[in-house]
Amino acid sequence: MPAKNVSKKMPKQKFYVVWRGRKPGVYDNWDDCKQQVEGFGEAAYKAYATLEDAEEAFWRGKEEAQPAQAVAGQDDKTSDTPLPAAAPRPYDEDAIAVDAACSGNPGPMEYRGVDLRSGCELFHLGPMHGTNNIGEFLAIVHALALLKKQGVKRTVYSDSRNALLWVRQKQCKTKLERNAQTEGLFQLIDRAVIWLRNNKIEVPLLKWQTKEWGEVPADFGRK
Secondary structure, eight states, X not given: OOOOOOOOOOOOOOEEEEEESSSOEEESSHHHHHHHHTXXXXXXXXXXXXXHHHHHHHHHTOOOOOOHHHHTTSOOOOOOOOOSOOOSSSSOSSXXXXXXXXXXXXXXXXXXXXXXXXXXXXXXXXXXXXXXXXHHHHHHHHHHHHHHHHTOOOEEEESOHHHHHHHHHTSOOOOOOOSTTTHHHHHHHHHHHHHHHHSOOXXXXXXXXXXXXXXXXXXXXXX
C-alpha cells in the first residue's frame, strides 16, 4: 500500500525582544533569546510575529514577560503581565552606532562607526563622492564585517531606515550613476553586497530612534 503524503506546516519564525537580560536586543530564534534570559533575575522578554514589531517594541522599552515555562522551552506564548520599570537606557549600550555625512546629495560623503559605550571611533572612511544612504549602507556592512572578524555579537544601530532595509535585502538600491567619479565607491558597494550574500547576519540590526534618544552617537554634527 503506497505511503500517504502528509504535508507538515513549517512553524512560523518568531522574533524575540529582550529588554532585560544578559544582553538586551532583538533575536531571530528562541535559542539565542534563551541564553540571555534563562537564570537571569527579573528577565523581561517577549516573542513577536514580525521583525518590525519586535524592533518597535524594543526601542519603546515596553516590558512584557514570558511565562516561566517558556524558559524551559515548553511554551512559546507570551504574557501581558508587565514587569517593574525598565533599565535607565532603552537601547543596548554594548553596541556599535554608525552614521554617514554628505555635503550635498550626492557630494563628498564619509561614514564611521562608534562604540556606543565608550564613544570611541572604531572605523572611519571617506570622504568620497556619494550619497548619505550609500554611506549608511556601507557603514552597517563595515560594522557587521568587523564584528564577524572579531568573533563577537553586538547590536548595530543606524538612523537610516533605507540603509537597514538595503542590508536586509542584501542589495544597494541607489540611483547614483556609476561613472569614473563614482567607480571607487561602487567597487566598495560591490564588495559589501558580496559580503552580505556570503555571510549570515547574526547580530541585531536596529533603527536608532532619534526623536526619543537624541542624535545617534556616531553623528558628525553637521546639521
